[in-house]
Amino acid sequence: MFLLLAMQQGNPSLALAAVVDHQHGQQNGHDGENHHRIHGDKVALNRLSSRCCSSYFTEQMKRKTTSSPIRLATLLLMLGPIAVCAQLTDDQLMDSLQVDALKYFWDYAHPASKLSRERIHVNDLAFDENTIAIGGSGFGFMNVIVGMENGYIPASEGVSHLNTALDFLWNADRFHGAWPHWINGNTGAVIPFSPLDDGGDLVETALMCQALICVREYFKDGNALEQIVAQKADVLWKGVEWDWYTQGENVLYWHWSPDHQWQMNFQIRGYNEALITYLLAAASPTYPISGAAYHEGWARDGDIVSSATSYGLPVILSHNGAPGTVGPLFWAHYSYLGLDPHGLSDSYANYWDVVTHHTDIVLAHCVENPNGFDGYGDNCWGLTASYTRNPDGSTGYAAHQPNNDNGVITPTAALSSMPYAPGPSMDFLRYLYEDADGQYLGADAQYVGSLGPFDAFSPHYDWTTPRYLAIDQGTIGPMLENHKTQLFWNLFMGAPEIKQGLLNLGFTSSEHDLNASCNADCPGPDYCGPGTHWDPLTAVCVVTHPADINLDSCVNVGDVLAILSVFGQCFD
Numbered sequence: 001m002f003l004l005l006a007m008q009q010g011n012p013s014l015a016l017a018a019v020v021d022h023q024h025g026q027q028n029g030h031d032g033e034n035h036h037r038i039h040g041d042k043v044a045l046n047r048l049s050s051r052c053c054s055s056y057f058t059e060q061m062k063r064k065t066t067s068s069p070i071r072l073a074t075l076l077l078m079l080g081p082i083a084v085c086a087q088l089t090d091d092q093l094m095d096s097l098q099v100d101a102l103k104y105f106w107d108y109a110h111p112a113s114k115l116s117r118e119r120i121h122v123n124d125l126a127f128d129e130n131t132i133a134i135g136g137s138g139f140g141f142m143n144v145i146v147g148m149e150n151g152y153i154p155a156s157e158g159v160s161h162l163n164t165a166l167d168f169l170w171n172a173d174r175f176h177g178a179w180p181h182w183i184n185g186n187t188g189a190v191i192p193f194s195p196l197d198d199g200g201d202l203v204e205t206a207l208m209c210q211a212l213i214c215v216r217e218y219f220k221d222g223n224a225l226e227q228i229v230a231q232k233a234d235v236l237w238k239g240v241e242w243d244w245y246t247q248g249e250n251v252l253y254w255h256w257s258p259d260h261q262w263q264m265n266f267q268i269r270g271y272n273e274a275l276i277t278y279l280l281a282a283a284s285p286t287y288p289i290s291g292a293a294y295h296e297g298w299a300r301d302g303d304i305v306s307s308a309t310s311y312g313l314p315v316i317l318s319h320n321g322a323p324g325t326v327g328p329l330f331w332a333h334y335s336y337l338g339l340d341p342h343g344l345s346d347s348y349a350n351y352w353d354v355v356t357h358h359t360d361i362v363l364a365h366c367v368e369n370p371n372g373f374d375g376y377g378d379n380c381w382g383l384t385a386s387y388t389r390n391p392d393g394s395t396g397y398a399a400h401q402p403n404n405d406n407g408v409i410t411p412t413a414a415l416s417s418m419p420y421a422p423g424p425s426m427d428f429l430r431y432l433y434e435d436a437d438g439q440y441l442g443a444d445a446q447y448v449g450s451l452g453p454f455d456a457f458s459p460h461y462d463w464t465t466p467r468y469l470a471i472d473q474g475t476i477g478p479m480l481e482n483h484k485t486q487l488f489w490n491l492f493m494g495a496p497e498i499k500q501g502l503l504n505l506g507f508t509s510s511e512h513d514l515n516a517s518c519n520a521d522c523p524g525p526d527y528c529g530p531g532t533h534w535d536p537l538t539a540v541c542v543v544t545h546p547a548d549i550n551l552d553s554c555v556n557v558g559d560v561l562a563i564l565s566v567f568g569q570c571f572d
Helices: 002-008 012-027 032-048 057-063 071-079 090-106 134-150 155-171 202-219 224-238 242-246 275-283 291-298 351-368 411-415 422-433 476-485 487-493 496-504 557-564
Strands: 119-121 131-133 182-184 385-389 395-399 467-469 532-535 540-543
Touching: 090 134, 090 422, 090 476, 131 134, 134 155, 134 202, 134 476, 134 487, 155 202, 155 224, 202 224, 202 275, 202 487, 242 275, 275 291, 275 496, 385 467, 411 422, 411 476, 476 487, 487 496
Parallel strands: none
Antiparallel strands: 119 467, 131 182, 385 395, 532 540
C-alpha cells in the first residue's frame, strides 16, 4: 500500500524506499544471506534513488518483471523516473549502464556452466546458445565482481556463480593448459573456431587468466567459500603452459591443436590486443617464458616503435594492419582491464600515452568524419571490431578503425574508453540513453536494448542490429569500474607474480610499487618458523613440505618417528 501511495504521489524516492522496506520486511530474519541481499540492494538503490526522468516508465512498470536476480537494480530503473524532473548525474548514468551490461553475464549466463555465451541475438535467443567464449567468460567474471562490489547482485549468489563456473573450467578441454577459443557450455568440449583452430588459444586464455587473477585477489581474504574460489582461480591460471607455446623460440604462438599441431603458425607480435599474453607468460610461476621472447617476439627487436602521427598525435607503437594510424579500440581495452596503463612504461612506450592517443585519434577521426557519414561527431563516435552493416544491408563482422570505416559505430569503443576520455565518453553515453531534452530513455532509446547498447549501429544508414557479443559487452562494466574506483587495476597490479612479471620484462610504474611483493604488514623472512614460509596469497605461514612432520626443515627418519608416535590413535 505504501508503494502504491508513493507511486501515485509521483515520488520516486518514496517508491524506492517502499520497495526496500517491503522486501526487508519479507526477508529479514530468515537468514544472513537474505540480509546481505537487502543490504547490497540498498547500496544500489541509495545511489540511484534521487534520479528521475520522463513518465514513460509508468507503462514500463506494467510490462516488465522483477524476477531477475538483478531485480531491485532493474526495478529502480523503472521506478526512478515516475515524476518528470532533471536528468541523471554522470554517476547514476554509469551505474545504470553497468547494470545493463551485467545482465548479459548474469541473466543470460549459460545455465549449466555459468560461463558467457559468445553472442546473444535478442530476436533469436536459441541461436548459438551453447557456444561459450573463453575470453568473454573472463570478462563475465569481472562483470560479476562489478555487480557484487556495487550491490547490483547479492554477494553470496555472485560467489556461488563463480564457483560453479570455475569447476566447469577445471573439467573443460585444455591443451597444455590453454583453453580453446570456444567450448560447449554443456560438455566443456572444444568447438572449433576454424578448421585448424580446434585446440588451445593462448590469447583467449590470457584474457581468462587476467580475470582469474582478479578473482583470486578479490576473494583471497574473504569467507571460507570465497577463499576456495580464490584458490581455484589460482590453480587454474597457474596451469597454463605458456612456455609450450614458444616452440622453443623467442616468440609466443597463438594456437596449438593435437590434431593439427602448429599448422596455423600464427606468431603473436605487437602491437595489438595481446600485450597481456606476454605479461602473463613472463609472470607465470610455473611455466614462464624468457624476457627475450617479449623483446624479440612481441616487440620485434624494437620495430614495434612507430614515428608516425595521426591527427597531430604520435601513434607511438606500430599497430598491426594500420600503418601510420591506429587499429580498433579494443586494443586499448582487452589488455588493460587489469593492467593499469597509468605511469606504465618499458623500453618502447609510455602506455598511458599509447591508450589515450589511440582513443583520441579515433575520436578525432569521427569528429573530422572524412567519409561524410551522417551522425558522426563528438557525441557519436567509436570504432572497434563488432557486428557491421555489409554493403548489401545484411549483417556481418568487421574490425572498424580509421583506415576501415564503413559508417558503423560500436558503442563499446567509446564506453570502454571512459578512463581515457571521460568527457567524450560521457557525451556518447548520454547520446545513447537520453532524448533531446536530456530525459533518460533506457531500453526505449533507439540504439539500446534489454542488455544495454546494441553491439553496433549506423545513423548514416539508419541501421542497427539487435545483437550482443560477450567480448564487446564485457569490457564496459570493468572499464567503467576502473574509471570510478580503479578496482581491477589495483587488484591485478597488486598480485605479486604480476609485479615480478613486469619487472622481468623491464617495465616501470609510477602508480604501483613493483618491488613490493606484499603490503606494508607483510612479515619479514624470519617471521615464520623452521619448515614453513610466508604465503602472500593466503597471508599465513604454510608448511614448506608436507612430509616435514616435525618442521625441522628436513625430511628424514625423524618425520617417520613423528608419524609412528601417533599411529593407531583416533581423533575427533
